[in-house]
Amino acid sequence: MKPTLLLSLCALVTLSLQSRSPESCECELSSTQPFPHDKLNTSEKNVEDCNNNVSPQKALELETLLLGLERRLPQLEADISELERDDDGQLYGVLALYVIQNELTEIRLLMEKLNTTMTMHRQQARDTAEQISAIRAELQELETYDTLQVVKRDQTNQRLKRDLDQCRKGQDPIAPPTLPPHGSCPHGRFQNVSGPRIFTPGEYPGSFKYGAWGRDPKPVAGKENWHWYVPLVSSNRFAHYVRLYSTLSSLVVGVSVPGNVIIHASNPATNTVQGPNVVMYAGALYYNCYNLDAVCRFNLTSKTVTNVPLPKGTRFNSKGNFCNLEECFPFTDLDLATDESGVWVVYTTTQDHGNLVLSRVEEGTEGLQLGQTWYTSVYKQAVTNTFMVCGVLYATRSISKDTEEIFYSYDTATGQEKFNIGIYFKKLFPNIYSLNYSPVDQMLHSYAEANMVSYKVVFV
Structure with missing residues (x-):
């Protein structure tokens, strides 16, 4: 077997040739850069944790609290106006004050929960940003092990495919779905x-x-x-x-x-x-x-x-x-x-x-x-x-x-x-x-x- 043939077969590893006779040789293989599977597993777990931490439910929680506060304040204002208008200074006034006091307590509790939720969301946003930055750095480091540039070529193919789809849509636009006509609906279609x-x-x-x-x-x-x-x-x-x-x-x-x-x-x-x-x-x-x-x-x-x-x-x-x-x-x-x-x-x-x-x-x-x-x-x-x-x-x-x-x-x-x-x-x-x-x-x-x-x- 010729040494040149062995060199071509062992192009991605370190070769050490030792010839004992014209008809035989020995090849010692050693990996130069082992792939860090533990880092890849850690990155996948971090991504999963990040997805769990950021969810639509948590975003809607804040929106719901704001809506509750928005609806409560006009109701409180209306109750106070009614008390000022109809207060007889006796039983009705006392009962109305109790109602207003309960509403104020509920609004205070709602605002405390809103402040706590906002503080928690701000901290979560900071933690998530730091986690995303760390994940990005880990993925960039893992890309250095892609000696055959498989990831880079896949990214290029995805970009070309996206450009091709946009080009096709521009030349042959897709018609919007057929919807019922206006009819007698007062709001439109x-x-x-x-x-x-x-x-x-x-x-x-x-x-x-x-x-x-x-x-x-x-x-x-x-x-x-x-x-x-x-x-x-x-x-x-x-x-x-x-x-x-x-x-x-x-x-x-x-x-x-x-x-x-x-x-x-x-x-x-x-x-x-x-x-x-x-x-x-x-x-x-x-x-x-x-x-x-x-x-x-x-x-x-x-x-x-x-x-x-x-x-x-x-x-x-x-x-x-x-x-x-x-x-x-x-x-x-x-x-x-x-x-x-x-x-x-x-x-x-x-x-x-x-x-x-x-x-x-x-x-x-x-x-x-x-x-x-x-x-x-x-x-x-x-x-x-x-x-x-x-x-x-x-x-x-x-x-x-x-x-x-x-x-x-x-x-x-x-x-x-x-x-x-x-x-x-x-x-x-x-x-x-x-x-x-x-x-x-x-x-x-x-x-x-x-x-x-x-x-x-x-x-x-």
Whole structure:
């Protein structure tokens, strides 16, 4: 074997040739620069820790506290003005002062929590910046071991690919997704969803995985700012009361001044709420009646319940649920929805082969009744949630644990279906168990694994 051939084979190592005879030689190999696997493992762990420390939930925590303070201060000012105007110097004045004193205490506690959170976030930002700087230095050092320049070539390829994609988009722009026309919607055309705007675990952090919350699109006079909350308190299936909050800030900080309105003393029982898809409209709660293929209406003022049965063959008792690729959401057979015009119910029947069916729920002279019904061609178990905006039904599906897509619409005015809506929004938790639109503030209120999250609907 020739020495020149051995030299070419051992080009990346140190060679030491010792010839014993013209026909043989020995080659001693020694690594000149061993790769530091321990440093690579440390860098990967540091990156993972950095990702865990910086999360949307922590950023939204500060935003939620600021919103709570913003809503509380005008309320305090209004209460003080009312005291100055109506103070009789006796019982009323004393009670009003107690209310104001409690509000001041709550505001002080909120400000203390806000200051603590801001201090913690500043320190976390400094620590994260230092950690990112250290990780960058470690990665630059590790690149020196890339003697074949694999990383540099991969970076060059990625840059060229990005430039090529931009060039193609410039020559052949992609048309925006087709969306429903303006129609009679007073806000314009539904274009996008932004946010999350509000995120709060509410009064019972970590409790009641399933539930719903929102605002009344047609509130009783004097209750325009009220918010409602219905947690499924029994087996993630039943609820027997609705909890009311006088303002959004009260809900965020977990202070229910009106308290609970009991539907039924026991749970489950007649008129019990079944499933998380609940809405409120005109001072009444609409929901799936316990163990029935029917919609119940609970009047919060008179404490009376009326109901309307759904068509024969309607799937109920967890036989026609919303689903994602990994699981179905129990007892989501009936999805109640509200928009600018009233209340709707989304369900499925055996005769419609599991496709979504949409009906209006109306309060007639003879009580609760079903109005006009529409039939779609989208399979219910391929959908994770539905909601209504200006008479248009929208359906969502889960793209990943972080992303939800509004992919489908059905316009009740034209009967037109679209499967290419393509509106994506960010999830803070993998599963959204209820989703409803509020025309009062154009917000989407979602309940996601014991947390209340809202998004802003964008119109053009």
